Amino acid sequence: MALTYAVLGSGAMGLRFGLLLKEHLGAQVDFIDTWEEQIDTVRKQGGVYQSRDGKNRHLIPISIQTPEEYQGKPDVFIIFDKQMHLSQLLERSKHFFHENQYVFTGMNGMGHIEKINRYFAPEKVLAGTCLIGTVLKDAGNVDFIGKAGAGSINLAAQSGTVDDVQKQIITEFEASNLNPNLTDNFLGTLYTKVVFNSVINTICTLFEIRMGQFIDYEGAEKLGRQLIDEAYNVAELAGITPLNSRDEEWETIRYVSAETSPLHYPSMYQDMNKGRQTEVDYINGYIYDLGRTYNYQAKTHDFLRHLVHLAENTRKFR
Structure with a gap:
């Protein structure tokens, strides 16, 4: 019997996880969000519109609630929110947390684990990094980027x-075409x-381009490797062992940009384009700030x- 899930932060990635679990497993998935326009639109439509690469747009019935309205008791929370909003979301949701529940989070940037640990013990937390392109075009309208099963x-x-x-x-994620790969390197994975x-x-984001447009530039590798080298220098000083070598990290960037998600606008671009605050302080800023603690x-x-x-x-x- 499938576990029961609640998606805490039902934006692009939260919807993708929840909808795939419903589609492939028939799992019970509740959706929770704080964005009023998203909640109102989904309720008015009777669900969320899903497409793939802009095609085959169709309505999938779901229910969505605010944290204050929700009274469910799921086995697992799937947490996707912006780093700067997560503390407020968790605090608004704490009335339905209990000690036997588990968490999976695949958020961008760094800083979320410490916030989640205020409510959930480390032994209940799975965290990951998602190479899965998804776009929330507007409220109640999500687009999966790439062929079915693309991403990991x-x-x-x-x-x-x-x-x-x-x-x-992990088994249920695999059955839902999310392609999980379990590692034993928690910090290095993030x-x-x-x-x-x-x-x-x-x-x-800065050049308002898709991933495929970035990788098409003949100087893309030089730009990428300069950033990779700095980040890996910081990792060595901090005692973090990334999953990939420097060469492998560039190859991952190249492959995802050229092969699996060339049409994808990354989430930071989506935030910038819609006038929202970006997470750059939790990404590039995190690397710089961590390096400074080691005088780098x-x-x-x-x-x-x-x-x-x-x-x-x-x-x-x-």
Whole structure:
């Protein structure tokens, strides 16, 4: 019998996980969100519209609630929210948390694990990094990027030990075409995706381009490797072992950009395009700030962080 799930933060990635679990397993999946327009639109439509690469748009019935309305008791929470909003979401949701529940999170950036651990013990937490392109075009309208089964997850148990329930979560993710890969390197797993995003998300956002347009540029590798080298220098100082070598990390960026998600606009671009605050401080900013604690200046990351904030600041002049 499938586990029961609640998606906490029902944006692009939260919807993808929840809808795939419903489609492939028939799992009970509840959706929780704080964005009023999303909630109102889904309720008015009677569900969420799902397409794939902009085609075959169809309505999937779901119910969605605010944290204050929700009274369910799921086995597993799937948490996807923006880093700067997570603390408030968790605090609003704490009335339906209990000690036997599990968590999977695949959020971008770094800082979310510490927030989640205020409510859930480390042995209940699985965290991962998602190389899965998904776009929330507007409220109640999600687009899965890539063919069915495209993309993958690297995930690890925070405690270092995977229990029977966590094994079932991974099995159900696999059956739902989410392609999970279990590692035994929790911090390295998270950091590897931060490095990926520090290249792709930030550059594509600044130039308002898709991943395939970035990789088409003949100088893309030089740009990418400069950022990778700085990030890996920081990792060595901090005692973090990324999942990939520097060469493998570039190859992952190249492959995902060219082969699996060339039409994808990264999530940071989506935030910038819709006038929302970006997570650059939790990605490039995190790498720079971590390096500073070891007297290392990851200057390219800091430069790109400030360019993104400059772009955000120019909105007030439009």
